[in-house]
Amino acid sequence: MIRINENYLKLQSSYLFSEIATRVASYQKSNPETDIIKLGIGDVTSPLPPACVKAFHEGVEAMAESSTFRGYGPEQGYPFLREAIAVNDFQNRNADISPDEIFISDGAKCDTGNIQELFATDIKVAIPDPVYPVYLDTNVMAGRTGVFKDGRYGGLVYMDSDPANDYLPAFPEEPVDLIYLCFPNNPTGATITTAGLKTWVDFAHDNKALILFDAAYEAFVRNEQLPRSIFEIDGAREVAIEFRSFSKTAGFTGTRCAYTVVPKSCRAFDAEGQQHMVHPLWTRRHTTKFNGVSYPVQCAAAAVYSQEGQAQTRELVDYYLKNAATIRNEIGTLGYQLVGGENSPYIWVDTGEDAWSFFDLLLTKAGVVTTPGPGFGRCGEGHIRISAFNSHENVEAAIERIKGALR
Numbered sequence: 274m275i276r277i278n279e280n281y282l283k284l285q286s287s288y289l290f291s292e293i294a295t296r297v298a299s300y301q302k303s304n305p306e307t308d309i310i311k312l313g314i315g316d317v318t319s320p321l322p323p324a325c326v327k328a329f330h331e332g333v334e335a336m337a338e339s340s341t342f343r344g345y346g347p348e349q350g351y352p353f354l355r356e357a358i359a360v361n362d363f364q365n366r367n368a369d370i371s372p373d374e375i376f377i378s379d380g381a382k383c384d385t386g387n388i389q390e391l392f393a394t395d396i397k398v399a400i401p402d403p404v405y406p407v408y409l410d411t412n413v414m415a416g417r418t419g420v421f422k423d424g425r426y427g428g429l430v431y432m433d434s435d436p437a438n439d440y441l442p443a444f445p446e447e448p449v450d451l452i453y454l455c456f457p458n459n460p461t462g463a464t465i466t467t468a469g470l471k472t473w474v475d476f477a478h479d480n481k482a483l484i485l486f487d488a489a490y491e492a493f494v495r496n497e498q499l500p501r502s503i504f505e506i507d508g509a510r511e512v513a514i515e516f517r518s519f520s521k522t523a524g525f526t527g528t529r530c531a532y533t534v535v536p537k538s539c540r541a542f543d544a545e546g547q548q549h550m551v552h553p554l555w556t557r558r559h560t561t562k563f564n565g566v567s568y569p570v571q572c573a574a575a576a577v578y579s580q581e582g583q584a585q586t587r588e589l590v591d592y593y594l595k596n597a598a599t600i601r602n603e604i605g606t607l608g609y610q611l612v613g614g615e616n617s618p619y620i621w622v623d624t625g626e627d628a629w630s631f632f633d634l635l636l637t638k639a640g641v642v643t644t645p646g647p648g649f650g651r652c653g654e655g656h657i658r659i660s661a662f663n664s665h666e667n668v669e670a671a672i673e674r675i676k677g678a679l680r
């Protein structure tokens with residue numbers, strides 16, 4: 274008898290996005306003339322930077338000639354891309370990372386999901402609330418949780434991020450082994466200071482734990498005092514793995530390229546307490562189960578590090594940051610407490626009422642779609658996420674309508 278992985282039955286259906294879609298469709302049906310503005314999505318809207326498009330084309334041309342054609346590439350990525358990343362994203366920021374510690378992949382979503390297969394099933398996992406749902410669901414699939422009850426899975430340690438702690442995940446009050454952190458955060462847009470991140474690195478050392486640090490939004494950090502990588506912190510190389518992506522940095526959500534940094538000194542332990550290095554394990558996993566990212570896409574990603582690419586991606590991110598600043602300032606002026614919108618494309622608003630009621634108010638009175646916080650966890654009650662991924666024109670129009678609706 275073929276049996277299923279019953280952990281899948283514990284998963285909560287993705288109620289959030291289908292419910293949003295249903296409410297939006299129903300409103301549109303009764304108000305066909307309203308041009309609904311979507312500030313709910315976590316996807317970019319601007320096209321690829323020209324430098325990336327040019328390199329992408331050149332990569333395709335190379336595949337069309339027998340002299341430059343390439344078959345299977347190295348699973349970890351081509352050296353030209355790994356070297357550009359190590360120098361530009363790390364060494365130039367005093368983070369000691371070498372090219373062979375970088376693993377090119379087709380997504381930070383896949384990597385954050387796949388990495389936990391390296392670790393034992395009966396470890397204690399600490400996950401922020403609210404959270405990017407991938408960390409949670411992949412641990413449910415792996416059998417690291419109990420059943421879902423009162424908005425939470427049994428067996429996990431939830432780290433609350435709420436107004437009382439400025440939306441920075443609370444330190445676990447019991448020993449934990451694997452810790453997920455994401456800064457700048459999705460969904461809250463909160464950032465962490467160097468000193469704050471250092472306390473997590475110290476915590477991981479003290480508890481023989483490992484930190485999975487998701488830096489998918491590091492390109493939005495414009496305050497030079499804030500860390501963009503956990504490897505800017507002393508001692509992080511032994512206790513952290515970092516995930517990065519070209520998705521939000523350079524508009525690659527539909528093109529697919531990301532990378533994971535596993536330092537050679539990053540360690541974990543066996544049941545006897547014997548130390549093992551994680552790098553060879555991830556190398557083995559990656560080379561066995563992954564075939565590498567296509568050559569033209571890696572060419573396009575490498576172009577991010579050219580002089581034009583750097584200028585163009587900065588401009589791209591600045592465009593969204595301008596939207597974020599507009600949303601942050603205007604919603605703040607209306608008297609709402611919020612976080613994010615600086616060094617982040619997301620603004621997390623404390624609505625002071627039920628999140629879905631506030632969502633409905635913005636939808637039906639302003640024709641603006643946002644994302645209700647409870648979709649990201651119990652601490653999302655009473656909050657909505659507003660995304661800066663849209664055109665300036667749409668964001669300005671949305672803000673005017675929201676001001677009218679809330680007045």
Ligand SMILES: *Cc1c(COP(=O)(O)O)cnc(C)c1O
Nearest residue numbers: 380381382405459489518520531
């Ligand atoms: C968008 C996003 C990613 C990037 O995922 P890709 O698979 O590389 O597109 C990773 N983490 C978070 C929190 C995100 O919001």
